[in-house]
Amino acid sequence: MTRTAEAGTSDAGTNRAPLDSVTAPPSGRVTLRTRRTLLFTGLALGLVVAAVVAAGTGQLAIPPGEVWASILRGLGLSNAPETVPNADSALWNIRFPRVAMAVLIGAALAVAGTVMQAIFANPLAEPGVVGVSSGAALGAASAIVFGWTAAGDLVTAGAAFVAGLLTTLLVYFTSRAGGRTEVVTLLLTGIAINAFAGGALAFLTFLGDSGSREEIVFWQLGSLNGARWQEVAVMLPLIAVAITGALLLGRTLDLFSLGERGARHLGVRVEAVRITSIVLVAVLVCSAVAFAGIIGFVGLIVPHLMRMAIGPAHRPLLIASALGGALLLLLADLAARTLVPMAELPIGMLTSLIGGPFFFWLLLRTRRRSGGWG
Amino acid sequence: MTRPAALEARSLCVEIDGARLLHDVDFAAHAGRVHALIGPNGAGKSTLLAALSGDLPAASGEVRLGDAPLAGRSPKALARERAVLTQDHRVSFPFPVREVVAMGRHPWARSPEAELDDAIVDDALAVTDVSHLAHRTVPSLSGGERARVALARVLAQRTPVLMLDEPTAALDLKHQEDVLRLARSHAQRGDTVLVVLHDLNLAAAYADDITLLRGGRVVATGAPAEVLTAERIEAVYGQAVEVLPHPSTGVPLVLPIR
Numbered sequence: 116m117t118r119t120a121e122a123g124t125s126d127a128g129t130n131r132a133p134l135d136s137v138t139a140p141p142s143g144r145v146t147l148r149t150r151r152t153l154l155f156t157g158l159a160l161g162l163v164v165a166a167v168v169a170a171g172t173g174q175l176a177i178p179p180g181e182v183w184a185s186i187l188r189g190l191g192l193s194n195a196p197e198t199v200p201n202a203d204s205a206l207w208n209i210r211f212p213r214v215a216m217a218v219l220i221g222a223a224l225a226v227a228g229t230v231m232q233a234i235f236a237n238p239l240a241e242p243g244v245v246g247v248s249s250g251a252a253l254g255a256a257s258a259i260v261f262g263w264t265a266a267g268d269l270v271t272a273g274a275a276f277v278a279g280l281l282t283t284l285l286v287y288f289t290s291r292a293g294g295r296t297e298v299v300t301l302l303l304t305g306i307a308i309n310a311f312a313g314g315a316l317a318f319l320t321f322l323g324d325s326g327s328r329e330e331i332v333f334w335q336l337g338s339l340n341g342a343r344w345q346e347v348a349v350m351l352p353l354i355a356v357a358i359t360g361a362l363l364l365g366r367t368l369d370l371f372s373l374g375e376r377g378a379r380h381l382g383v384r385v386e387a388v389r390i391t392s393i394v395l396v397a398v399l400v401c402s403a404v405a406f407a408g409i410i411g412f413v414g415l416i417v418p419h420l421m422r423m424a425i426g427p428a429h430r431p432l433l434i435a436s437a438l439g440g441a442l443l444l445l446l447a448d449l450a451a452r453t454l455v456p457m458a459e460l461p462i463g464m465l466t467s468l469i470g471g472p473f474f475f476w477l478l479l480r481t482r483r484r485s486g487g488w489g
Numbered sequence: 490m491t492r493p494a495a496l497e498a499r500s501l502c503v504e505i506d507g508a509r510l511l512h513d514v515d516f517a518a519h520a521g522r523v524h525a526l527i528g529p530n531g532a533g534k535s536t537l538l539a540a541l542s543g544d545l546p547a548a549s550g551e552v553r554l555g556d557a558p559l560a561g562r563s564p565k566a567l568a569r570e571r572a573v574l575t576q577d578h579r580v581s582f583p584f585p586v587r588e589v590v591a592m593g594r595h596p597w598a599r600s601p602e603a604e605l606d607d608a609i610v611d612d613a614l615a616v617t618d619v620s621h622l623a624h625r626t627v628p629s630l631s632g633g634e635r636a637r638v639a640l641a642r643v644l645a646q647r648t649p650v651l652m653l654d655e656p657t658a659a660l661d662l663k664h665q666e667d668v669l670r671l672a673r674s675h676a677q678r679g680d681t682v683l684v685v686l687h688d689l690n691l692a693a694a695y696a697d698d699i700t701l702l703r704g705g706r707v708v709a710t711g712a713p714a715e716v717l718t719a720e721r722i723e724a725v726y727g728q729a730v731e732v733l734p735h736p737s738t739g740v741p742l743v744l745p746i747r
Contacts, residue, residue, distance in 0.1 A: 366595075366598075371581075372580050372581040376544060379544070381592060381646070382565035382566075382569070382596040383595075422582065426584070427584055
C-alpha cells in the first residue's frame, strides 16, 4: 500500500531539508537529554513526596514532618519524641511496608510491560492484557484451594510464579508469526488465556471453602492491604535483580524493534535474549501477583506515557518506567484506601477502571496508524 | 573468475514445513561485483537470500561466506561479515531516523571501529538521501523514505558483503537509480553485492552477473547479455518480450510485447 502512496513525497522531503537541518539537529539532542533529566528528577521527587504523604494519610492522620521524624527515629538518627500518639507503630507496622510494596510492585509491573512490549515489538503487549497475570493468579488459587499452602508461606507465591512463567511462554510461542506479533493475534491470544484462566478460577472458587473463596477474590481484584515486611523482603531482591537484568538488556531490546530477523542480522542472539526477557517478565509479574493479586494495565499505561515523554530508547525508558510505575501505584493505592471512608477499594479494580479506557484509546490509535488491524 | 567466491551456495536445498523451496542450488557471488537475483514471484529469490544470510538452515548442501562454511558462526561474527536489507522496513517504536541508522553500528560496539560510528552514520544518511529526515521518527515516514532509512542502516554496518532484497521496490525513479549506483560503487570498492530485483532493465544495467531462478532452481547464471535472452525470459515468465541492445551502451533492454 505504501508503494503507491509515497510517490512525490521525496520531493517534498528535499524541499524541507534546509529548514530541518538548520533547526533540528543541535536542539533535538539537547532537549532530549534535558527532557530525560527533568523527567527522572521529577519522578524521583514526586515519588518521595507521594511516599511521605501516603504514609501520613489514613484513619490516623500524621503530618509529613512527623512521618519524616519517624523515619529518622526508626533509623536511629533521632531521639525526638512522637508528637502524634502511636505514630511510629502505625507507620512502621502498617503504612511503611505498604508504601514499600506499592513502590516495588509498581516498578515491577511497569518494567515488565516495557520489556514485554520490546520483545513482542508491539506497544500493546502487557502482562494483564495477554493473560500472564491471570495465569499467575490461577497458580496462586490452586495452591490455596488444594491446600499446598500447608507446606509454607511461600508456596502460593511459588505457584503463582510457575504458572505465570508457563503462561508467558505459552503466549509468546503462540502469538508470533514471522518474528513479530501482530496486534490481532496478541489480543486474541490474551482473550483465550484470560477466558480459560477465568473459567478455571471460577471452578476453583466453586471447589474451595469460604475461606479460600475470599482469598481467591483477593487475587482477582488485587490489593495491597495487609502488606508485611516479610513479603517486602522476599520481593525486594527478586524485583531488584530482574530490573537490573532488564537494564542490562536495554540496548539489545532497541534492536528488536527492527523485528527478529533485523535484530539477528545485527548480531543479536535472538533466542537467548528472548528467553532471558521472558524469565525477567515472569519474575517481575509473578512477584507482584504473588503478594498483591492482579493489578492490571500499569505495564501498559506507564511505558506508553514515558515513551511519549522521552522517546523509545529502552535504557532510559526502563528507568523512567520503574519510577513512573512506582509513583502511579503509590497514588493508586492511596486512592484505593482513602476514596471511600472506612473502606478499602481493591486496587486492581481502580487500575482497570482507568486502564481499560486508556487501552481502548491506544487500540484506536494503533489501528488508525497502521490503516487497519496491523 | 578463478578467485574463491565471497558468497557461495553448494547443492543447497532449503525446506520450510516439509515444502522444498530450493532444489540443488549452486550459486557464487564474487567480491567487486554486483550480482542480481531475478525470477518470477515465488521463484525462491528471497528464500535463497535468507539461506545465504544464515536465516534459513540448509536441508542439505552448504552455504559458504568468505570461503568458509556459514553454519555455526555466531550472530555477531556474521553481522561483521554481511549486512542484510529485508523487505520489512518497519520499526515498531517511534525511534528517530538517526538512532535507527546508528543501530547498524551495533555489531561494532566495543571494538576500535566504534570510534567512527558518528561519521559512518552521517555518511550513510547522506548517501541514501535521508540526512534531512535524521530527526523525524521512522513511523512518520513514507514507505520509500522508510526503505531508504533501512538501506542507510544496512550500509552503516560496513560489511564486505551486502545482501539487498528488492531495495528498489518502494522507490521512485531517481531513488531506484541512486540505490543501484550506490550498489555499484560499493562493488567498485571491493564489496560483494547481492541484490534481488524485479526490474530486468535495472538488473541488466547495473549487475555484473545475473542469476535467474524459477521454482527454486537456477535456470541460468552469467553476464546480463547471456542470461537475458528473449526466449528464456518468455519461457520463465510466460510473457513475450523483445530484447534489444541499447543504442549507445549495448546493455540489453527488455521490452514486453504489448
